[in-house]
Amino acid sequence: MSGNAVYRPDANEALLTLVNVYKTFPVRASFFSAEEVRVRAVDGVSLSLQPGKTLGLVGESGCGKSTMGKLAIRLLDPDSGTIRFEGKDMARLAGEELRGMRRRMQIIFQDPYSSLNPRMKVQDIVGEGWFVHGLARGRELRDKAALLLERVGLTAEARNKYPHEFSGGQRQRIGIARAIALSPRLIVADEPVSALDVSVQAQILNLLKGLQEEYGMAYLFVSHDLRVIRHVSDHVAVMYSGKVMELGPSEELFSRPSHPYTRSLLSAAPMLGGAPAEHIVLSGDIPSPVAPPPGCRFHTRCFRARKFCSECSPLLREVAPGRFAACHFV
């Protein structure tokens, strides 16, 4: 076991920092019982995101990545831990200050069908932020909406239509237009291309990339798709059962994964830039977030696990400059 430095999020100049964040949700133990148990969705996560950069959060279903996205823009409040945006503790903000901060953080959702109000015209969907914050109204709002829609690859006429008149890819463009309308500094993109066909996926990824270069916002990009994460991210955090397993610069992490979970995840994803270096098929299922295994969360499926892995939970430690992994063996 190495004595390397434990990961601490770099608070200097970071746009967003999360320190030791925990979040649980109550659920009923079974359909017929009144007993409540708590799902541990995010279990002690620390991360930071630099302005204008993209942090990819990748993991399988139930690993807590979407909860992380919602915590980051305070759609959810953490049970404990600190989340700082532009250096300010978000939990302490209220009133005007909180409203002002909300302008600078937006979210793009996975499902372009259910995330747009079917009874609102596109210009009202896109311009709602301007309206709410008193930035534009009436004719000015309509003109600004037309410009914005053109920027995301739609026609200006689109502003007078309703969401059902658009295809999935076009709806996602509307969702993106809504997110960038207030020139935010942070956008949480929660599986933004997962519901789209492959040929449309690439268009949306290019649009997101282009907007980032133009406006310089940071993305917290949540996806289960390793190929997408590799393409968009500067840094990547691999999550499993509510914890970060590995963290590092995207290209290094993908070309030389160090954590056993990352290694099996990459080997399971076919065609990730040539043949996979190794072929690992994990046994067993993803553990239930209600009763996660003790010790290292991954030990029940890990090919390197020893007895003490089930007793002692590994910390996220530096394994190479700038690279961190939570494993006793790396």
Added chain:
Amino acid sequence: MRAGGNKMPDKDALVKHIPGEETQRLLTVEDLSVSFDTEKGSVRALFGVSFSMDAGETIGLVGESGCGKTITALSVMRLLASPPAKMDGGRILFKGRDLFALPEKRMCEVRGQEISMIFQEPMTSMNPVLTVGEQVAEVFTAHGICGKKEAAERAVEWLRKVQMPDPERRAKEYPHQMSGGMRQRAMIAMALALSPSLLIADEPTTALDVTIQAQIMALLREMRERERMAVLLITHDLGVVHDFADRTAIMYLGRIVEMAPTRELFAGPIHPYTQGLLASLPGASQTSRVLPSIPGTVPDLANVPPGCPFSPRCQHRQAAMKRFLSGETSTDELRDCDREDPPAFEFSPGHLAACHYQRRVCGES
């Protein structure tokens, strides 16, 4: 063997492309056309789909949503409800028998015993009020293979074969008590219980997580070897076919636009749609930050353009049109694209594609 000059490609080219005995064909789909009656009138879903497979062969059928891959599979199983579905033409031969000529009673025997199918979402395709063991056992009793008691034993045996953890206990559980991966294992046990010679797998891993997906694909691979069955794998995921299929067919708007041995297809795609699909996969190359993408979206099946279905999104067609409109060329070189649905053309042995442009460029050299 390259057809050259003005000779029209053989209509049966898709069927005949592997040298060998016609009698060895396990499944031949010939010029299959299917349409649906909808409120907006009749909508064509398949436009003359042809392919064939040999015993023990795995074919990947790939395409985006609405391209007709599932309709093709359901046609082979004769599971399309009619109405609204209507066969407009073509036939399906399985071991030399015309499936559409079989009486329904005979078809019931074919389903399960000779051809079986697994679906994308095991939760909705299993009966929620029967235990998993009962559902696997039902395969044996329904086909009159054995009595109830023996069927229950065989069911547990099959659950063990698909590596279900603790099969005796799991056989007594209901589908909702299992994880997605376990349900998919149970479904595979049901599908394979009567050792069919063809398994149709419709998006078998789409609803599963990456590591579970790898488990299920490893299981299918193992069962395929052990049972020596042919697999028709339907998926939208190019990565899945890349590792699993012997040959791959790419579908677009109810047609097979390209078909080739899988390696060849990935190494040298011919159809502009296939080229675009492969190029637009993120993560394969790390150097370029901008992904090549196919412009536009898949058109609605209710108003498919005349001619080549891909022409509104095809860079070659658009470039030729531009040259013609700007007066750079005096004739519209690719006007065929808007007039005639391109027939499949064999570019190299076993590698077919339906594209006017590529045929002009490479086909006649």
